[in-house]
Every structure is written in C-alpha cells, then in structure tokens.
Amino acid sequence: MRAWLDGCDRSHWCDGSHWCDGSHWCDGSHWCDGSHWCDGSHWCDGRDRLDGRDGRERVDRGCARSDGRIRLRLAAHEVMTYGSAGRWGGQLTARPLPEADAELEALDDSQREELVAVWLGRAASERRVADAFEVIRAALADLRAPDELIALATRGVDDEYRHEELSRQVASRFAGRELEPPPRLTLVVPDHPGADGELLHTLHVLGHCAMNETFASAFLETSLTFARAPLARVAVLELLSDEIDHARLGWAHLSTLDDARRRGVAPWITSMVKANLKMWRDTPRPYSTDPLVHRHGAPPAAAVEAALTGAVADLMIPGLERFGLPTASLRAWLADGAPTD
C-alpha cells in the first residue's frame, strides 16, 4: 500500500501518471452521527440537513458558542455541479459506466435495497466532501501554497461533485429508476481550539487530505477487492483514482513545511488520527453480511476495520515518519488495538 506515498514530494506527485492502475485505493464515504464530533479535531456533518427540496441550496451559517466564537463553520459556495474544467473535461468519468451488468440484474429486491442505501449514502457524503475541498482550496491559497496544490484542490471540488453524481447514478441502477440526489449533508469544519492562522490551515489540509482521504482511499481499496460486479467495479475504480490524489495533496503539503512548521504540527497529529479513525468507525454505514452484496461496492464491516487500521500502520505512520514527524505515540496506540472509545 505504501507505493503511492512515493509520489508525494512536490516534484512529481501530481501528474496522475503513476498510481492509477486500480490496484490500490477512497470514497469519502464517511458520515458521522453528530454525537462525537465535538472535540473539533475532525471533519463531520453533524447530521443536519439544509432546507430545500433537492438539498442543493447553499447557505452560510454558523453556531455561536457561549464564548462568542463560531463553533460550526459551514462551507458555502456557488458551484452546483461538476464542470468542463474538471479532470475529464466535463465528463462524469474517465471511462463509460457499463450498461450491461448481469450480476446486478440477478439481485433480488432486498439486495437492491441494501445497495441503494449504500450508494445513495455515498452520494450524500461525496457532496459534502466537495464543500470540504472548498475549505482546503481557500486554506492553501491563504498559505500561498504551490500552484499545483491549489489547482489540485480546485479539481478536488469538481471531483467530489462527479463522485456525488456517479454514486447517484449507480444507486439509480440498483433502484431500477432515476433517483433524486440525496439531501445535502452539512460540513462541520474542525476548529482545533488553540490553533489559528497558518497552523489551523495546515491542520485542515492534513486532517482532510492526509488523514480523511487516506482512510477513504483504504476503504475504497478494500471495496475494490470485493467489487467483482461490472458496474460497481468501474464505479469504485473511478472514485479510487481521484481519492488517492486527494490524499496525496495532504502529504504533498506536509512535504512543503519547514522544520519549524513541522514542529508546530507534531503535537496535533496523534489526536487527529485518533479522531479521524473514530469518525470512520462510528459512521452509521450500512454493512451487509450478504457476499453477493459485497460484490457491488459494499464491503463487509470486518474488512473495512482492517483497511482503516491498515491505513494507519501502512500509510500514515510511514508517511509521517518520512516527513520527520514523531510517531511513537501513534505506534503505541495502534499496538494497543487503536482504541477510539
């Protein structure tokens, strides 16, 4: 799994030419239930939905805390869907989705229902990640990050809109009818109390890209090992091919930090990884015990857990060490079973 980290120095990580063979992994398909986000150290949705018949209306609001600070910062922007400036010039996917899928056609109604829930939930989550990338793009611009990183964050917004629509289309295939986009999930940006300015921007980039998108990539890589049915396999590959780039953006940003800035980041890393893993574990994701359902992009719970802890062991810890950050406490926590309760 470590191979794709090799592309994370600034010299060559962003050309998209050396990782996308489909053999490794994201989806951003995380949602949290709003019951555990309040340490402000990870990205979640608070489970609240915005008004609007189609869930696409944008609003900008925050919740004032008793100390007068804004607790929830909700990303808002005007982009409504993916566009011609995106990775595939306005096309939804790099390759067409298969029109024929005999495995899908053979599913019974309850199996289809399970898969509609999985893929429509994914669509909602992907839409929220587009909002997260708006925050990342703004953070990188404020940090005067290299142009290629800002460009990738800009592409990331479009990518996540494509992922939303791709997931909606897949859900519709299982439903046997065209489904509406799911209601919009609200993005909650971690406030990392005690961090502000440049450090806060960097924590946001690392938390979303190097951590959340890395977990998402591990999740999708595992999804791919189970996804043998034609439509799901192509769809998961499409998601995965973008999400690895999104994770790399975080690692590439880390590679640009000087020693002083890395020392500033170091005390935050362990708690952020723990909070991010907790979010992934606590997500009320529908898990099926039906092997036939697993073949359509819905991996079983045990495989997902192994993928998540594997991402800490095989990707995050090596990545952090590669860029000079201490990992002893992360290693000890992982050796103890990576508890998040």
Ligand SMILES: [Fe+2]
């Ligand atoms: Fe995504």
Ligand SMILES: [Fe+2]
């Ligand atoms: Fe992503």
